[in-house]
Amino acid sequence: MARDFTSVGVVGLGTMGAGIVEVFARNGVDVVAVEVSEDALERGRAILTGSTDRAVVKGKLAEADRDALLSRVRFAVGLDALHSVDLVIEAVPEHLDLKQRIFAELDRVCKPEAILATNTSSLSVTEISVATSRPHQVIGIHFFNPAPVMKLVEVVRTVVTSADVVADVEALCKRLGKVDVTISDRAGFIANALLFGYLNHAVGMFESHYATREDIDAAMKLGCGLPMGPLALMDLIGLDTAYEILDTMYRRGGRDRRHAPVPLIKQMVTAGLLGRKSGRGFYTYERPGSPVVVPDEQTPVASEAALGGAAAIAKVGVVGSGTMATGIIEVFAKAGYEVVSVTRGAEKSAKVFEAVKTSLNKGVVRGKLGEADRDAALGRINWSATLDHLADVDLVVEAVVEELSVKKALFASLDEICKPGVVLATTTSSLPVIDVAMATQRPADVVGLHFFNPAPVMPLVEVVETIRTSAETTATARAVCAALGKTGVVCGDRSGFIVNALLFPYLNDAVKMLEASYSTADDIDHAMKLGCGYPMGPFELLDVVGLDVSLAIQRELYLELREPGFAPAPLLEHLVTAGYLGRKSGRGFRDHTRR
Ligand SMILES: NC(=O)c1ccc[n+]([C@@H]2O[C@H](COP(=O)([O-])OP(=O)(O)OC[C@H]3O[C@@H](n4cnc5c(N)ncnc54)[C@H](O)[C@@H]3O)[C@@H](O)[C@H]2O)c1
Numbered sequence: 313m314a315r316d317f318t319s320v321g322v323v324g325l326g327t328m329g330a331g332i333v334e335v336f337a338r339n340g341v342d343v344v345a346v347e348v349s350e351d352a353l354e355r356g357r358a359i360l361t362g363s364t365d366r367a368v369v370k371g372k373l374a375e376a377d378r379d380a381l382l383s384r385v386r387f388a389v390g391l392d393a394l395h396s397v398d399l400v401i402e403a404v405p406e407h408l409d410l411k412q413r414i415f416a417e418l419d420r421v422c423k424p425e426a427i428l429a430t431n432t433s434s435l436s437v438t439e440i441s442v443a444t445s446r447p448h449q450v451i452g453i454h455f456f457n458p459a460p461v462m463k464l465v466e467v468v469r470t471v472v473t474s475a476d477v478v479a480d481v482e483a484l485c486k487r488l489g490k491v492d493v494t495i496s497d498r499a500g501f502i503a504n505a506l507l508f509g510y511l512n513h514a515v516g517m518f519e520s521h522y523a524t525r526e527d528i529d530a531a532m533k534l535g536c537g538l539p540m541g542p543l544a545l546m547d548l549i550g551l552d553t554a555y556e557i558l559d560t561m562y563r564r565g566g567r568d569r570r571h572a573p574v575p576l577i578k579q580m581v582t583a584g585l586l587g588r589k590s591g592r593g594f595y596t597y598e599r600p601g602s603p604v605v606v607p608d609e610q611t612p613v614a615s616e617a618a619l620g621g622a623a624a625i626a627k628v629g630v631v632g633s634g635t636m637a638t639g640i641i642e643v644f645a646k647a648g649y650e651v652v653s654v655t656r657g658a659e660k661s662a663k664v665f666e667a668v669k670t671s672l673n674k675g676v677v678r679g680k681l682g683e684a685d686r687d688a689a690l691g692r693i694n695w696s697a698t699l700d701h702l703a704d705v706d707l708v709v710e711a712v713v714e715e716l717s718v719k720k721a722l723f724a725s726l727d728e729i730c731k732p733g734v735v736l737a738t739t740t741s742s743l744p745v746i747d748v749a750m751a752t753q754r755p756a757d758v759v760g761l762h763f764f765n766p767a768p769v770m771p772l773v774e775v776v777e778t779i780r781t782s783a784e785t786t787a788t789a790r791a792v793c794a795a796l797g798k799t800g801v802v803c804g805d806r807s808g809f810i811v812n813a814l815l816f817p818y819l820n821d822a823v824k825m826l827e828a829s830y831s832t833a834d835d836i837d838h839a840m841k842l843g844c845g846y847p848m849g850p851f852e853l854l855d856v857v858g859l860d861v862s863l864a865i866q867r868e869l870y871l872e873l874r875e876p877g878f879a880p881a882p883l884l885e886h887l888v889t890a891g892y893l894g895r896k897s898g899r900g901f902r903d904h905t906r907r
Contacts, residue, residue: 314484315480319344322344323418324347325357330359331457331459333360334364337381337385339487342384342385342386343386344393345360345386346387346389346390348389364382392421398427399428399484406553408436411430412440415444427481428441428444429453430450431452434504434508437450441472448477451481452470453481454501457549463843465488466502467481467493468497469495491842493839500565502836502840503843506822508554508557509570509571510817511554515542517803518576522804523802523803523810528801528810531774532814535815536811536846546593547588548587551587555577569877588601595608621788622788622791623706627652628652629701629707631702631709631711634712635766636711636739637655637711642671642689643796645692646768652694653694653695654696654697654702655696656697671768702726708730709739719747719751724751735785735788736752736758738759738761740760742812744805745805746780756781756782759778759781760809773798774800775790775793778805812869816862816865817869822840822849826883857894866884
């Protein structure tokens with residue numbers, strides 16, 4: 313029989329604590345909510361009432377239920393109020409000495425059988441537990457932000473946590489409607505160990521002016537389907553908390569440079585820019601605690617003004633006959649551009665024509681496209697097997713094989729054929745755009761237009777500027793993306809651009825975690841989906857993308873950026889060598905032949 317928890321204590325009512333109080337009270341558990349001072353208590357109470365009031369307004373909570381929920385919570389200053397609770401969850405700031413002091417005090421105050429839990433994200437639960445005389449009753453219960461929303465709880469057992477305490481806490485998580493994964497005591501557990509290197513990297517991109525905050529966040533939301541971008545997530549977590557987590561992970565997790573907090577984070581914390589809770593972090597919010605972003609001096613000026621200087625584009629050449637070229641032809645034709653498709657022969661053109669027609673037909677069947685519009689789109693495409701037909705286009709999009717020599721030769725030819733002032737774009741996902749630009753006499757007119765697969769569906773395009781790209785060329789490229797109904801994000805000419813540079817090291821880290829036997833592929837996938845709201849877990853995504861493709865991208869990143877932490881996981885290399893490439897070969901991290 314699992315232990316029945318009728319009353320719990322929560323210590324610290326900040327970002328996490330207030331949410332944890334709500335989770336328990338919503339599920340019929342009495343809560344003693346404790347803070348360090350009357351002021352802090354009032355702030356905590358305001359977070360709780362704010363959140364439950366919003367739930368009522370959204371129709372997710374009945375007024376009577378809200379009142380019942382609030383009536384289950386007793387607020388108090390000081391730990392003495394916790395003398396008779398069955399379980400305490402501590403959610404004070406991420407400092408080991410503070411947490412140890414609180415646990416020593418809890419040990420003195422709480423009844424002997426009470427379980428003492430910490431919500432720490434990165435500190436050692438073991439080190440916290442030894443501050444008490446009952447380390448076997450100390451455990452990590454790591455909720456995710458916002459606690460009432462996110463389904464995951466990481467249950468962290470130390471080497472001394474007793475098995476029945478683990479079982480009791482697992483049963484409690486189920487009662488709270490949460491999904492738990494039970495793991496051992498390692499810096500960052502599953503989710504944060506995979507998340508924080510990525511967040512820190514994104515802050516580094518922003519700090520180095522590689523891309524704007526809006527573009528970094530839009531890239532990850534639209535390119536990967538994440539619920540929020542990394543900088544908005546830093547604001548939600550709180551920059552002070554994020555700093556402490558990174559700092560601890562750096563020190564505990566083998567001094568991986570990727571966890572050394574980017575200097576900007578410390579500067580922002582010192583300046584009081586803590587994120588949502590202080591009303592300002594990477595973004596500015598309506599008021600402290602509000603999720604509503606308001607414009608500030610970094611907000612991009614209205615798009616029309618920003619796109620000033622863009623050249624008018626009417627006719628577009630697309631070179632290539634593969635998946636990307638096919639999708640891109642469809643996208644331009646559907647958006648009303650006249651398209652010249654150039655392939656290496658009539659047979660290939662016929663295949664591309666069929667593929668575009670099939671795809672457009674699907675739109676008709678789904679009621680998204682009228683038959684007349686389909687016919688008009690197809691009618692706007694001219695099919696050719698010779699580059700000479702690109703003499704009068706306004707923009708060329710190259711989507712041929714990912715080989716630098718082939719692309720360079722093509723750009724050299726385009727340079728001879730195309731009229732002056734034409735924008736020459738490459739869709740390369742891994743080669744330096746400057747290399748193809750320098751194959752022409754007009755590098756200022758060359759830009760990367762990195763579409764995502766499938767191009768007709770994915771809303772993101774990375775606009776890659778080289779150090780020679782002119783402002784007009786970038787403006788034209790962005791205007792074209794907007795006209796296609798896509799979001800164009802501008803970034804520098806570095807391996808992986810924004811999305812792949814942030815995505816693949818995280819996937820690689822997940823493989824390393826699996827390889828180290830810290831957790832299972834299922835639990836890691838669960839943790840990222842339920843703890844961070846990712847649409848797919850890392851192993852699901854790796855199997856879809858293809859392990860060979862993933863390995864190639866990770867190798868490129870490693871070679872260009874020379875970051876030791878980017879070294880491809882040996883397990884990934886072995887699976888590729890063994891021919892386990894993911895869904896396409898029937899087996900990757902999972903066996904797809906049996907489903
Ligand atoms: N922010 C997140 O996204 C997140 C997610 C999961 C876990 N965590 C972890 O949760 C814990 C709390 O983080 P947070 O972001 O909620 O911090 P926070 O700064 O928002 O809140 C901490 C609260 O603790 C209170 N406090 C400080 N000393 C206290 C004491 N002696 N007694 C009682 N209360 C005290 C503070 O007044 C404050 O209200 C940390 O261990 C953090 O790593 C944070």
